[in-house]
Amino acid sequence: MSEKRFYGSGLPGVNLEQLLGRLIVIEGADGSGRSTQIVKLTAWLESKGFAVASIGLKRSTLVSEDLDAAKQGNILGKRTMSLFYATDFADQLENNVIPALRAGFIVLADRYIYTLMARDMARGAESEWVASLYSMALVPDSVFYLKVSPRLLVERNFQKDMALDYWESGMDVGLGDNLFDSFLSYQKLIQTHFKDMQKQYGFQVINGNRSIGAIHNELRKKVGDLLGVK
Amino acid sequence: MAAYHYMPVVLKHHNYPGRLIAVEGLDGSGKSTQIYLAKRWLELQQLKVFFSEWNSSKLVRSATKKGKKNNLLTPTTFSLIHCTDFIDRWERQIHPLLRAGYIVLCDRYMFTAFARDAVRGCHSEWLRKVYSIASLPDMTFFFKLPLEVALSRILEGRPALKYHEAGMDLNLATDPYESFRIFQGHINDQYCAMEQEFKFVVMDATEPIEKQQEKMRKIIASKIDLPRFALHFPHR
Numbered sequence: 001m002s003e004k005r006f007y008g009s010g011l012p013g014v015n016l017e018q019l020l021g022r023l024i025v026i027e028g029a030d031g032s033g034r035s036t037q038i039v040k041l042t043a044w045l046e047s048k049g050f051a052v053a054s055i056g057l058k059r060s061t062l063v064s065e066d067l068d069a070a071k072q073g074n075i076l077g078k079r080t081m082s083l084f085y086a087t088d089f090a091d092q093l094e095n096n097v098i099p100a101l102r103a104g105f106i107v108l109a110d111r112y113i114y115t116l117m118a119r120d121m122a123r124g125a126e127s128e129w130v131a132s133l134y135s136m137a138l139v140p141d142s143v144f145y146l147k148v149s150p151r152l153l154v155e156r157n158f159q160k161d162m163a164l165d166y167w168e169s170g171m172d173v174g175l176g177d178n179l180f181d182s183f184l185s186y187q188k189l190i191q192t193h194f195k196d197m198q199k200q201y202g203f204q205v206i207n208g209n210r211s212i213g214a215i216h217n218e219l220r221k222k223v224g225d226l227l228g229v230k
Numbered sequence: 231m232a233a234y235h236y237m238p239v240v241l242k243h244h245n246y247p248g249r250l251i252a253v254e255g256l257d258g259s260g261k262s263t264q265i266y267l268a269k270r271w272l273e274l275q276q277l278k279v280f281f282s283e284w285n286s287s288k289l290v291r292s293a294t295k296k297g298k299k300n301n302l303l304t305p306t307t308f309s310l311i312h313c314t315d316f317i318d319r320w321e322r323q324i325h326p327l328l329r330a331g332y333i334v335l336c337d338r339y340m341f342t343a344f345a346r347d348a349v350r351g352c353h354s355e356w357l358r359k360v361y362s363i364a365s366l367p368d369m370t371f372f373f374k375l376p377l378e379v380a381l382s383r384i385l386e387g388r389p390a391l392k393y394h395e396a397g398m399d400l401n402l403a404t405d406p407y408e409s410f411r412i413f414q415g416h417i418n419d420q421y422c423a424m425e426q427e428f429k430f431v432v433m434d435a436t437e438p439i440e441k442q443q444e445k446m447r448k449i450i451a452s453k454i455d456l457p458r459f460a461l462h463f464p465h466r
Binding site for chain 1: 363
């Protein structure tokens with residue numbers, strides 16, 4: 001069992017002592033290999049007899065549909081978008097993560113508050129404001145940040161979809177007048193914000209420029225140490 | 231990995247050319263009637279006026295509805311979804327209109343969240359920080375009345391109370407009417423505690439409607455140079 005904490009005032013009505021499971025976060029950009037690693041990690045954990053639950057951004061029952069709809073138009077203000085995502089996150093935290101941890105599951109989070117905070121800061125939000133907003137979040141047992149060079153991210157995104165995503169390229173931020181330049185500048189900017197947060201939030205940086213197998217072995221070792229299995 | 235420590239929250243006043251007026255108070259305090267009458271008074275003088283109502287953004291309407299209907303909301307998501315609604319109105323309407331020199335009238339403002347969400351268990355420092363993107367009003371009228379009067383105005387005729395309206399999510403009582411009474415009492419305490427902090431203009435909501443309106447108009451006229459907000463008709 002591990003001791004759980006919130007970053008700040010946390011969530012009303014949640015008894016931390018009841019949270020028996022572990023919360024493990026994998027962070028990284030689109031194309032950093034997060035999803036692949038989560039699939040492999042899940043299989044390995046299940047082979048060791050652990051029950052695994054997963055969460056990701058924009059998956060809440062409460063607002064995910066409305067958030068998608070809002071992103072299609074040009075009507076969403078920057079801080080409105082911040083709060084929309086925060087609502088989506090809080091909904092999953094309370095309705096998925098907390099109950100799973102109570103039941104003793106290993107919760108694998110495909111991104112967590114850090115991506116949301118980095119995105120908000122890249123769009124002009126004050127770091128103090130975003131830190132306060134997300135102070136309701138639970139402190140994870142481990143956070144792994146898959147760091148991949150923006151150039152390699154471009155290649156991987158092309159391999160996957162033959163296209164760069166509008167939002168992952170930060171086109172709304174106005175960093176470049178074409179997708180390619182904007183993607184590179186935006187991903188660099190996001191990495192800068194991750195670097196700034198690294199110490200405060202205790203990420204473990206994983207070199208994501210390597211092969212799937214090499215990354216998996218490193219993650220498996222680190223997660224194994226955390227859970228006391230090999 | 232240090233836990234996040236709160237900095238003291240400073241909610242800021244704006245220095246835009248516009249003016250921001252808010253009304254706050256319990257359900258049944260008559261605040262909506264009063265701000266409607268104030269709006270008509272300003273409009274009939276051909277002034278630049280805009281009115282915005284709590285929980286009225288189209289953006290999150292279906293999510294709010296779904297959450298309330300299916301009972302999916304927790305104190306935190308209830309708070310965040312209303313904040314999203316508020317900030318949407320702030321970013322798209324209230325802020326640009328203040329910049330453009332409008333008198334913006336708000337039926338409920340962030341203080342509604344400070345009162346209500348705090349009763350639901352959200353920390354007041356967190357609430358203030360989350361809402362700190364928006365500016366404080368130039369004037370906030372608080373329509374104050376004894377709790378029993380507010381309750382009897384609302385509960386007369388035993389209307390169907392909605393789940394969240396009655397504060398049923400707080401498990402204060404199994405009877406919705408009893409729950410509503412306790413819930414409104416707690417909200418009233420929160421409002422009263424904010425009177426000084428946010429320099430509310432306290433209105434006696436037991437007085438006749440036209441009396442209150444007369445006072446409200448007098449106060450607005452004394453604090454705002456109204457002719458400065460005249461609509462221009464450049465093409466006439």
